Amino acid sequence: MKPKFWLVALPILSLLTMSACGQxxxxxxxxxxxxxxxxxxxxxxxYVSGGTITQGLVATGTATVSAEPEIVQVTFGVDLRGNxxxxxxxxxxxxxxxxxxxxxxxxxxxxxxxxxxxNVWVExxxxxxxxxxxxxxxxxxxxFVMATLRDLSKTGNLLAAVVAAGANSISGVNFTVENPDALxxxxxxxxxxxxxxxxxxxxxxxxxxxxxxxxxxxxxxxPVATVVRAEGMGGGGVEAPSISPGAFSVTVSVQVVYExx
Numbered sequence: 001m002k003p004k005f006w007l008v009a010l011p012i013l014s015l016l017t018m019s020a021c022g023q024x025x026x027x028x029x030x031x032x033x034x035x036x037x038x039x040x041x042x043x044x045x046x047y048v049s050g051g052t053i054t055q056g057l058v059a060t061g062t063a064t065v066s067a068e069p070e071i072v073q074v075t076f077g078v079d080l081r082g083n084x085x086x087x088x089x090x091x092x093x094x095x096x097x098x099x100x101x102x103x104x105x106x107x108x109x110x111x112x113x114x115x116x117x118x119n120v121w122v123e124x125x126x127x128x129x130x131x132x133x134x135x136x137x138x139x140x141x142x143x144f145v146m147a148t149l150r151d152l153s154k155t156g157n158l159l160a161a162v163v164a165a166g167a168n169s170i171s172g173v174n175f176t177v178e179n180p181d182a183l184x185x186x187x188x189x190x191x192x193x194x195x196x197x198x199x200x201x202x203x204x205x206x207x208x209x210x211x212x213x214x215x216x217x218x219x220x221x222x223p224v225a226t227v228v229r230a231e232g233m234g235g236g237g238v239e240a241p242s243i244s245p246g247a248f249s250v251t252v253s254v255q256v257v258y259e260x261x
Contacts, residue, residue, distance in 0.1 A: 056258060057257070059258065061253070063188075063190030063194055065183045067247065071178060072152055075116060077142060078092045078168055080140070083137075095166030112150075113148075117143070118144075155173070156243050159240065159241055175246065191218075199256065208260050210258045214257050215256070220251065221251055
């Protein structure tokens with residue numbers, strides 16, 4: 001006699017979803033039949049197949065694949081404030097142009113420089129005691145650029161060069177690879193193999209036979225970029241910091257619902 005499972009009444013055609021952190025979101029894929037919602041982790045569920053509610057087994061697999069970083073993406077810029085809008089805008093333009101030129105000198109190609117943000121705005125100054133406007137305003141100007149450097153050994157030199165040239169903010173240092181999709185495919189295959197092994201182990205212990213997968217849901221994520229702050233820095237004499245790229249990793253998690261025979 002087949003063991004009984006914890007069953008729940010579920011609406012037809014509701015899809016299993018998973019949440020993922022990072023740059024890639026959940027991407028549910030229907031394997032067969034008309035699935036109903038699956039329970040998290042490993043265990044029993046009900047799903048709809050051929051118009052009837054049938055028992056199923058849920059298995060979760062996770063895999064992480066790492067590789068040596070191939071490129072580094074550095075986002076740098078200027079963030080200035082002052083009483084004269086024209087003077088603030090001009091100073092920001094001069095400093096970011098010098099920083100961009102410094103990045104080229106380090107080895108960043110022209111096609112690997114991209115403006116990621118430009119903003120000019122007015123701040124109204126309020127009296128801290130009354131909360132009322134004082135009539136004074138402060139003008140802000142910011143300009144940020146992302147540089148892609150393909151020689152990782154020059155990462156510290158790039159950071160020092162753009163700060164020395166006038167950049168007063170480095171908001172991101174992100175080590176990555178040219179083709180992360182290849183790592184995602186490898187991690188996905190390993191995660192599916194892991195889920196199958198988990199399902200087979202549970203089936204053996206429970207004395208049941210597994211059928212075909214009826215629902216697969218995937219979540220994948222990438223590491224968060226390293227953040228380096230250089231607020232208020234500028235001018236000459238900036239020492240190149242020591243930067244460790246570490247490893248670039250991709251993690252894929254899948255949840256698979258198998259038929260129970």
